[in-house]
Amino acid sequence: MAKKTIAYIDAIREALREEMARDPKVIIMGEDVGLGQGAFTVTKGLYQEFGKDRVIDTPISEESIIGACVGLAMAGFRPVAEIMFNPFMALVMDPLINHAACYRYVSGGQVKVPMVIRTLVCQGRGAGHDHAPFYASWFMHIPCLRVIVPSTPYDAKGLLKTAIRDDYPCIFYEHIDFYPRKPNLGEIPEEEYLIPFGEADIKREGSDVTVVAILTGVKASLSAAEKLEKEEGISVEVIDPRTLAPLDKQTILNSVKKTGRLVVVETDFKTAGVGAEIAAMVVEEALEYLDAPVKRVATKDIPISFTNEKYILPDEQAIVKAVKELVLK
């Protein structure tokens, strides 16, 4: 199978372009997505290629953008909305939670609401409390939503294409650290491919401890794993679930049954976060295999400020520390 090298940001654009070319019902809408090329140039060129009716520049009206996507989706279209920063999702909760997520079920299967919301995690840039945080557990909590967290160009393209074709509302997270091209190159097949939801990827095999990590946590965990192997002789298995809803419980459980130890790495706030759910799931289903308590490496429960990210966001050292505490105690 022929392969090519692509940057994360270009992989996302390629997924959008391919799906728009394949299906005339795919519509992009959001603030600055057309003429403005997207706030971070993700949608560059699509307005010129597909026209203003399919790449729709909207007013600053987040709630109505997502509400309009619900209408479009019920009417048979497949809208892909851009919500510029993750915390802006607070503005779209009614159409998303009370409508998009529920209408298929409460209508008795009469309608489907296929839509994707692409949103950006902008941590580590001093963007502040209303631009920086990563909120994923909000949406894991809601039945019938898909929560997608790709950490490589390969995962980003394959999962975005699947999301656009999926019949449920999907929240698709991108991270600002993935946008610069040079550090975010990866191989993908030349030909079309899709990645099914609910299939975790074992990014590194190991036998002493399982680290479940998402987004920027994956790279940090892989680097921590290398260091731990070299310096302490600890063998770390790193699993990237890639989709939090649906969650590939089996791959995580199989790994924990092998290693007996679990660390969850994510940059959502710690309390009632992604790690809390994964830890609870493992405790519920595989307690007898655990040789040590579960560790959660996450953002401290303090509002993110202009300057405090270096103190509250988890980093590689935090992962190393958590693993050592579990294995060497």
Next chain:
Amino acid sequence: MLEFKLLAMKKLNNYHPKSKVRVKNKNLIGGFNMEKEILIKIYQNIVLLRKLDEKLIELFTAGKLPGWIHPYVGQEAVVAGISPHVRKEDFFCATHRGRAFHVVKGTPLRSFVAELLGKKTGVNKGRAGEMHITNWEVYSTSSGIVGATFPMAVGFGLACKLEGGDRIVFCTFGDGASNRGTFHESLNMASVWKLPIVFICENNLYAQFTPSRLTTAVSDIAQRASAYNMPSKIVDGMDPIAVYEAVGEAVERARKREGPTLVECKTYRYHGHFYGDKWETYRSPEEVEAWKKRDPTVTFKERLLKEGVLTESLVKEIEGRIDSQIEDALKFAFESPEPSLEDIYEDL
């Protein structure tokens, strides 16, 4: 408060003077510039909506109807006046006071009443209840969240525009919904994108238990349309012909792809926000009685009888037919099974 309401009614008479000149020709009937068929359709819908709600209230009071009920009694002239303009393929956004819309749009009475009773044979398998019905066979939907259907209407409007043709969107809402942020966002979008949407405000002067004058900066919701460069009209919502005519103009604009319109219908609900609320605490019995004097089931019937559109025997026939339709639907609904435990896993 009563004085305020009476003033509002007086103002209405100025919007629609009774002296309006009406053209007569062989295709048209009596003093109406309308076809007989349409007039009878409007009348039938008024009777159907009134009788249906009265029956539901009777069941609710007897403890036979689960959930809550938000009666439409008093406001029938609005939906009945809209009804002749609505095609099967048009999108229709209803409100929590929305039962009437789905029936008029074409939802069969049987599956409709079964839904209200929470039965498996209901239009939404008993999952929606009175506030959340969606019947996608006729493209009608609703929401229990006040103001949530504005952006959905924008989405439907975009779909109509992208598809081509002359399909349009009807979006009904109450005066209270016009204070939601979605009203501002969505009417702006609809106007900027020239979407084929008819926004119909049923201004019944109260948002749940609170009089609009305490919460709303304008007494006419239609005034707000000017902020979106959108044409608007105010009509007497107790007069189905006034509603029919104003909505007709808006529908024509929408089908011709000339953009959205806001039609405000001044109307009134005789019962509380939900049946059984203590409406005496926020409005006077005199006020309710004053509006009841303009009841469309009486005034419109009298007009049609006077103009020879209806006869006493036709009235009797229509009422009898509707009574037996409702009875049939109730029988079907009561005999239908409730959703089972296995059913909860369907459509996931």
